[in-house]
Amino acid sequence: MNMNQQKPITLLICALGGEGGGVLTEWLVDIARASGYAAQSTSIPGVAQRTGATTYYLEVFPVPLADLGGKRPVFSLNPVPGALDGLISSELLETARQVGNGMASPQRTLVISSSSRTLTTAERMVPGDGRTDPAPLLQAIGAQSRATQVFDMGEMAKNCGTVVSAVMLGAIAGSGLLPFSRQAYEDAIRHGGRGAEASLRGFDRAFAQVNIQQAQTALVSRLLSEQELPASIIQGLEADLSHIFPAPVHEMLGLGHARMLEYQGPDYADLYVERLQQVLRAEQEADPAAAQGYATTREMARWLALWMAFDDIVRVADLKSSASRWQRVSGEVKAGADDLLQVYDHFKPGAPEFAALLPVKLAAHVTRWDRQRVARGKAPWALPLKIGTHSVFGMLSLRLLASLKWLRVRGSRFATEQSLIEQWLSGVVRGTQTHWQLGHEIALCGRLIKGYGSTNERGKDNLMHVLQHLATGATFASNDLRAAAIAQAREAALADEAGKALDQTLEQHGAPARPVKAQPIRWMENPHRKPRAARAS
């Protein structure tokens, strides 16, 4: 090729604020200079430095400066869509974003991306599971690049005790995209001084990783075709249970049954089995050939267990005071063998939490007292506690609370929960008898029940509302449509906290929106009105 037609090598680097993209780019420019090549980089850090996404752009002229006869190439300051030789990114969603911007081209671009995700706020704040499915992202990246190399850069950096920028440099070097020797890259890292050894480890691992192309292609296809999570081991299921229930139910049943034993005891586990049998019978009636593989009973085994083992202070105290928990925390905070670990747990039980353990009558007193308090404009009563789980007193308190299982079944909350569970259960049974799909969707609504306090209350209200107004009530042309409406309402209820989406869905299907809850508001008076008020009086 004529030298004048020679094009610069172009590389777009995508990183998140604080990941060292600036240092990486500086390294690359320094390496180019040390290797005798003309290069230029630009960036748009701006406020993206504060955890947002940002990009850096590098151009290198592939002919050594010495051979240019004093001429200087003119570089572009902007990355040119469709004219990139390389695109390297530390985060999968950001890779997909740049691919969506048209940056990569199937004719020209090598895309090296981390498979790791740094979840965005929008994904994290969803009450259910708002995480973006990586498969479509990987598919887009694969389709829009000449070649793709995907691996977990975050994990690699962590294992090497370095930062992701060192791994990215290794990947760039390993790709052979730029005309520099490995030595030149390593020298740049060494000049960096602090942390150079760890950086070199990360560099080396990524260099090797990117060189093994076959393994990469295999990884991408595996990630793309990744099915369900690997089935977990079925816990020892009691023989008689495995006779009563068909095999597809066994795994969930085993987990659920064990949860009941741990939560309350054998009697409660029997109640669980008895309830689940109702569902099984209904499903066998609705689907005698088991064409659906007992999906309703299997899902019900899950959701029934979770609801029956509702979270209360007894269970929380039990979980927080176990030895395995202490080990988990110790590992999470990376406490060394010679370090002392102190763990403080944040609790804030309110009147409902205490009322829950009291008999119905007594509980009503407590609840009424608290409600009157709120009506007077005060905050609901609650006791903020910071309990040192590492201390003798703290552990003693927790064990004392955890020992109150006997009180739980006598408490008001237990009674309420059982009555609601029964309502839902009969909804599932009746629904299944009417139409398999209908029963299945109602069973899946068990997902709405979770957590503590107001979250739990909200979930129960939503479920009961759906049960009353969609499962029965409201008219539908067919049971399939009714089932679909329930599925839609369930998804909507998990979409936002305020329940706007749920109300919309309800109204769309001819059901009433949820009633507005009475909430005390502290009024404040605009002083500009005061003179008028004074005049009036």
Added chain:
Amino acid sequence: MEVSFSKEIESLRLKSGETFHGEGILAITKALLQSGVAYVGGYQGAPVSHLLDVMVQAKPYMDELGVHVEACSNEASAAAMLGASIHYPLRGAVTWKSIVGTNVAADALSNLSSPGVLGGALIVVGEDYGEGASVIQERTHAYALKSTMCLLDPRPDLGKMVEMVEHGFRLSETSNMPAILELRIRACHVRGSFECKDNQPPAISKRQLMEEPAAFDYAKLAHPPVTFRHEKLKTEERIPAARRYIVEQQLNELMDGPRKDLGIIVQGGIYNSLIRALQQFGLCDAFGQSEIPLLVLNVTYPLVPEQVAGFALGKRAVLVVEEGQPEYIEQEIATFLRRRDINTPLHGKDMLPMGGEYSVEVVAAGLAAFVARYAADVDTNSATGWLQGNAERRNAVGTQIAAQLNQPLPVRPPGFCIGCPERPVFSALKLAQQDVGPVHIAADIGCHAFGTFAPFSFGHSILGYGMSLASRAGVSPMMARRTLSIMGDGGFWHNGLLTGVQSALFNGDDAVLLIFKNGYTSATGTQDIISTPSDDAKFNASDKLQSLTATNTTIEKTLTGLGIQWLRTVHTYEVEEMRQTLNEAFTTDFNGLKVIIAEGECQLERQRRIKPWLAGLLKNGKRVVRVKYGVDEDICNGDHACIRLSGCPTLTLKDNPDPLKVDPVATVIDGCVGCGLCGANAHAATLCPSFYRAEVIQNPNWHERLLGSVRGALVRAMQTT
């Protein structure tokens, strides 16, 4: 300050014959010293913060040269500083972010331009336009036109940028006009090299003082009747002088090419984009040799009519590549041609988009229309195929993602840092609004503007830096509930004290102002301000983990002195106290201005102080407590209410380890600085009981160790398996 510039300061000392390697804005800084600048000032803001930061950090070297460096309180004070060049042969340079900073500086710029300058006055503005910009998309060009200042827009090549700084001073002195040098974001951050010259210590300087002030000269005031004379001087003397200099020194570059019947006039700053676009059509080689002749305007105001007309004369068509709107340059060129009855067809915004950044792709699309019309012999297949391919790929990915995800890709705007002291206040505000109902929130410029993003989404308006309190003046009298204005300490000192507080006090307004006192102008790179904790306070603090903003009470004293009667200071991490204070401010019977000072030091600055301190302690085997928060995965309810109340980057999600459950659980990942918000929120909002605070004591004392082992044995005995 966020970054240490010790390496950069070394490159400021480079001598003649040595080569500078580094970023554009640092090259400009070096160029100022090579030009013999006597004083430098400015106000921080992307993308020119580094200029001032480096100068401030290089104070000892500046003193050596006799150069005065001033970190101004806002752009108006920076612009006014240039007044030194009116009477005295002092070269001065100031810098700020445009367009916003130029707006603030406008008054002083008018009054500076009217009498004109004797010493060269150069204003380096970061043109925050296009991709990644954080301000309104307006052009600085308008200010150059209305105040009659030279406007330099150099080719983004380090050597050319440096040369234009040096010319800028001489141009200013020759024409008596102040000169603006505009640099786009990417030009500020471009990495390249240039051959240095020796720095010039200024003839008059802090080391070479002037004995006497200038004699009184009414003509140097911006005051009638001399302003009428100034008006004439601008057009009769100054602009002609500038034009002569521009032509003589060949500041604009004429780059000839074989297709002499065509021509392109381009702003210097867009030159590289144009070259790459021409290359797509095979009309230019890798070294910038274009087939179509180019006139590169390194000075975009004033234009030289003869130069432009001469370039256009006899051509079949000329294309003007000018970024932003309105098309001042194209309009002026049209006037030049029309007056000379030159009928060369002129194109610009008819082929290129009116607004938006002129990236390579955008310029190429405009060029495609120009080439198709005037150079039919050029094979455009490859270029148009490339443009079409881009569009098709975007479309294909968009369709695929939409079909498979049922929604566009989630956005990732910038946000509060890990452990940011401002996040807890927004948590408290969310809770307070649950108590008193939603309120009108006048937002402001600064890190706290991240409160406008999820999970908070607070803020009804942003009217400018420090303008929040002023911007609610028309709202609060019309609103049943009280309004809230949010301001940072940066904004308070920049503008808010006068435009907001003074005005609200004078008018007896009923308003609530919340001031974030984090101690620095954090969003621009944590520059110091008058309420920054002093070096002594930092040095003397026994526990350096502590927020030190409480040690400087300049804001509180100022407000009290001004007559504020309702003033509360709340530490930001105390979510419940902040919630109650907000509720009180919203409901109290006191009808005047209520100020809440949310005091908590910028976490970036704290970490910068803490990290080396802790490293030193650990190295010497001293006791260190490390704090991290965590979530118990088997207790977390998967509802993520905690995330909706915090949004901290280290509070994220992972798969639920419980095979019965399906929703992901919250988890605290590495990077948590143990700020305490998770615990405070868990209490203030009655979140689920899954949060714990872990304190890891490294190198514990002997008695701690003893207590720990006794305790540990007892606690382990009680734990269940």
